[in-house]
Amino acid sequence: MNEGMYEAMVRCAVLNTGSSATCDHVHSHSAHIYSARKRSTCLSRGMSGGAGGAGGAGGGEHHHGLSVPFEVTGAQLLELLEGADAPPRAELQRLLDVWVEQYDRGAKADAEDGCNLMHVVGAALCVLLHRCEASAPADAPADDLRAALGPAAARVLLSAKPLAAYDIEELHALVTALQLEFAALYVLDSAGYAALVDVELICVRLLARLGALLASHEQTDPTQPPPAAVLGLLDVDEHGNCSVRVDTLVYMLDALHSMLGLHALLTRAEMLPAGAPVELHAHHREASNETFFTHSMTSDCVVGTIAQYAHRFAHLFHSVSQAVYYNFPSYARQTQLPLAALQRAGAPAVNVLPLLTELSPDIPVLFEHTGAGCRARHACHKRCWVLWSRFVLLVDADMRSFAAADIRTLLEHAT
Numbered sequence: 001m002n003e004g005m006y007e008a009m010v011r012c013a014v015l016n017t018g019s020s021a022t023c024d025h026v027h028s029h030s031a032h033i034y035s036a037r038k039r040s041t042c043l044s045r046g047m048s049g050g051a052g053g054a055g056g057a058g059g060g061e062h063h064h065g066l067s068v069p070f071e072v073t074g075a076q077l078l079e080l081l082e083g084a085d086a087p088p089r090a091e092l093q094r095l096l097d098v099w100v101e102q103y104d105r106g107a108k109a110d111a112e113d114g115c116n117l118m119h120v121v122g123a124a125l126c127v128l129l130h131r132c133e134a135s136a137p138a139d140a141p142a143d144d145l146r147a148a149l150g151p152a153a154a155r156v157l158l159s160a161k162p163l164a165a166y167d168i169e170e171l172h173a174l175v176t177a178l179q180l181e182f183a184a185l186y187v188l189d190s191a192g193y194a195a196l197v198d199v200e201l202i203c204v205r206l207l208a209r210l211g212a213l214l215a216s217h218e219q220t221d222p223t224q225p226p227p228a229a230v231l232g233l234l235d236v237d238e239h240g241n242c243s244v245r246v247d248t249l250v251y252m253l254d255a256l257h258s259m260l261g262l263h264a265l266l267t268r269a270e271m272l273p274a275g276a277p278v279e280l281h282a283h284h285r286e287a288s289n290e291t292f293f294t295h296s297m298t299s300d301c302v303v304g305t306i307a308q309y310a311h312r313f314a315h316l317f318h319s320v321s322q323a324v325y326y327n328f329p330s331y332a333r334q335t336q337l338p339l340a341a342l343q344r345a346g347a348p349a350v351n352v353l354p355l356l357t358e359l360s361p362d363i364p365v366l367f368e369h370t371g372a373g374c375r376a377r378h379a380c381h382k383r384c385w386v387l388w389s390r391f392v393l394l395v396d397a398d399m400r401s402f403a404a405a406d407i408r409t410l411l412e413h414a415t
Helices: 003-016 023-037 044-048 070-082 089-102 117-134 145-156 168-185 199-215 246-268 282-287 289-299 305-312 320-327 349-359 408-414
Strands: 186-189 192-195 234-236 241-244 383-388 391-396 401-403
Touching: 003 070, 003 117, 070 089, 070 117, 089 117, 089 246, 117 199, 117 246, 145 168, 145 199, 168 186, 168 199, 168 246, 192 246, 199 241, 199 246, 241 246, 246 305, 246 383, 246 391, 246 401, 282 289, 282 349, 289 320, 289 349, 289 383, 305 320, 349 383, 349 391, 349 408, 391 408, 401 408
Parallel strands: none
Antiparallel strands: 186 192, 234 241, 383 391, 391 401
């Protein structure tokens, strides 16, 4: 069975039928979906590598650079989805790591169902994580989201409800609040970046709650849709069956995948000792002014929001400026620092990075929507810069990340 069939099967099993489709049902629908696409291979859009598609990170090992081909991942997901028992936690953790590191959130969405492979695999994992939580023993200690958020709880939690009682509107708001607070949850010290709270645990719990909502089968009066449907978060068919809208799923998975990906790069980053800083001159500053405007706008975008905008407005998206002005209509662009300030030790990384791209133009810069945190994209470059939210890292082809108090130290390491 080819990759395209597995992709269609997982799409059908997760997006169309929740968590309990039978094998016959999945196969019959997958054949229809796959033939309707008229593609000879899975994700030809990813192989093309076109602009905005982050091509090359979404499919099989030979065509797309994944160390675990989607054909294998899809088969595993289907087996777990069709199984009667709750999936093993260790297996889910392994699949979660594969999802975060090997599926590109920036890949173009499929025209048929509005999702890319990251969304498809992520939706399956949401349902499986929910099953795992639902099967926990009654006497198992409950994860306390308020305790996990610690000092950030007052700024993130918008409801006193337990997470298991959140509806789609409340979960959507919670994910957005976590995005807004995300950058403040990390500190840089002599050992590297440290998270003030268990970000991975929090994101996994939100994924599991999303899975519960994906797998639920609620009905309502189709003539009186619930508030979440009026807000565009749910779809209601003519029989009153409610389901999470694909746009809603994509929005939340873009955010959670981005937060998990950045969290992994930050917390694994090796802190490099200060060395002799490279010299920066006036012509570096002048030549990098346009690059600075792009980088500074990118750094002012909340984690996940560029990918969210790129998928929601795929037919319009061509610049990061669209995302930043969409989220902050009164946004005022940053101005570059004077050369003397840029030459000081510990100058802001976002301000210095454009000058370093003039010094070493062969080192590319990856963003959350152009492959940052995706192994296949990093494998294409011996070294690359990652600018993600307000964070700047150097990442090598094996996706080892490096941090420094002064990013000029990173350029010395790169060369």
